[in-house]
Amino acid sequence: MSRYALYVACVVLTLICTALSWAHPGWRPAAVVFTALALLGTWDLLQRRSTLRRNYPILAHFRYGLESIGPEMRQYFIESDTAEVPFSRQQRALVYQRSKSVNDTRPFGTQQDVYGVDYEWINHSMAPSFIESHDFRIAVGRGAAPYSASVFNISAMSFGSLSPNAIRALNEGARRGGFYHDTGEGSISPYHLEAGGDLVWEIGSGYFGCRDEKGGFDPERFATNAVRPSVRMIEVKLSQGAKPGHGGVLPAAKVSAEIALTRGVPQGVDCISPARHSAFSTPLQLLEFVERLRGLSGGKPVGFKLAIGHPWEWFGIAKAMHESGLHPDFIVIDGAEGGTGAAPAEFMDHVGVPMHEALMLVHNTLVGLELRDRIRVGAAGKIVSAFDIARTLALGADWCNAARGFMFALGCIQAQSCHTDRCPTGVATQDPTRWRGLEVADKATRVHHFHENTLHALRDLLCAAGLEHPSDIGPEHVLRRVSPIEVRSLAALYRFLEPGELLKGIPEHAVFKAFWRRARSDSFSQ
DSSP: OGGGHHHHHHHHHHHHHHHHHHHOGGGHHHHHHHHHHHHHHHHHHHOSSOHHHHHSTTTHHHHHHHHTTOHHHHHHHHHHSSSOOOSOHHHHHHHHHHHTTOOOOOSSSOOSOTTSTTOEEEOOOSSOOOOSOOOOEEEEOOSSSOEEEESEEEOOOOBTTBOHHHHHHHHHHHHHHTOOEEOOTTOOOHHHHSSOOOEEEEEOTTOTTSBOTTSSBOHHHHHHHHTSTTEEEEEEEOOOTTSTTSOOEEOGGGOOHHHHHHHTOOTTSOEEOOSSOSSOOSHHHHHHHHHHHHHHTTSOOEEEEEOOOSHHHHHHHHHHHHHHOOOOSEEEEEOTTOOOSSOOHHHHHHSSOOHHHHHHHHHHHHHHTTOTTTSEEEEESSOOSHHHHHHHHHTTOSEEEESHHHHHHHTOOOOSOGGGTOOTTSSSOOOHHHHTTSOHHHHHHHHHHHHHHHHHHHHHHHHHTTOSSGGGOOGGGEEEEEETTEEEEHHHHSOOOOTTHHHHSOOSOHHHHHHTTTOBTTBSOO
């Protein structure tokens, strides 16, 4: 294979130059150089710390050589190793440092433009608090098997999209840190179960893991998986931030025999989930389906994930909750800025509501109907740092999920080859010659450290603000510069509904005024 070509060439040249040097001493320097390179490549293949070095012996050192020069070059390279940079230099460097438990303090002050528009911060207190533990939890569900969730968890990434060893490392990291690992819609694989970490089982429109022969929902197969001890919550996926209104896509190149068996689909054929569910077709039927899953799972918390699109469709679900008394245990908001391994460019860039606006719409609706205390809300969309978590909680979330941050902890370098099955770091591939190079124990430690150190930082932020728990963060605590001469808190910047306000009439809020009356509990149409 071409990725081993340089190593093989060095070994061959070592043998040739060594043989020639016996007759012609002038070949000895070349023999020494190629011998050193061959030994370096051999060490790359044998070591277990770096997947990139195992998959690209000798070649990987061109990348690591820049990192070794110093922090300034390391941060530069972390930003510039891909043509597309969805995270800032500081964010990506932060994941690198926290996953490896490298000192993440910085000299010379902020790297942010404090007078730039959209600069945000959290105000500190003259009387900082003391919080002993950083293990912040949120109780979810009121049935027979409630779950205590961390405020920071692994967002949905399917087996198939990710490799077996990537799944193993994520789940082992989650087990060590006591946080959950969302399976994604690709079903529960054996690799999700090996370590015994907490799982949130995501049920997509393809019903993988609970699918009958025709592709519909099978209650018996669902119950078999749902009652597994490691499955702590069930999440019905209505839509995904990176491609809302479009079914999930696993390219044929990644549909191996194992993937086909796990999902119940043909091998070597594009695995495309339908754009909509067949088990329900109205808001009320969705809630009845949620109630059915709760019963089949033995009372485990059941909720749904969605990216907000047409407001009246979400309002229809909210009206169905109010009218029927049925409601999910939780809702996860997936922002349009979310990532994926394969999606049409237009869907990734121009479809769906960004996470902040979507989160506030859902939070406001539940508050206005006096349902917010009964339903927990999670959120996902480019969340990496403790401040990202704090700001998201201030806008109405109870907890946050992250995908790419944990992928970076696994060693992802954003080569953007997820859909080709040629991921260089073994994270997003089903090619065993690539994913076997990903050392599970080492990467699980990095996943655990990233979570642990991020929550340590969140605790420090809360203490500085004089708060006791993430649930204490409100929109009044986070401020944003909206112009060079104007600063406003999120509480002043956005309109937040009062409890029960929607029960008294339509509030003076543009979205509610335009679409609330037109929403229907018996149809997703207006």
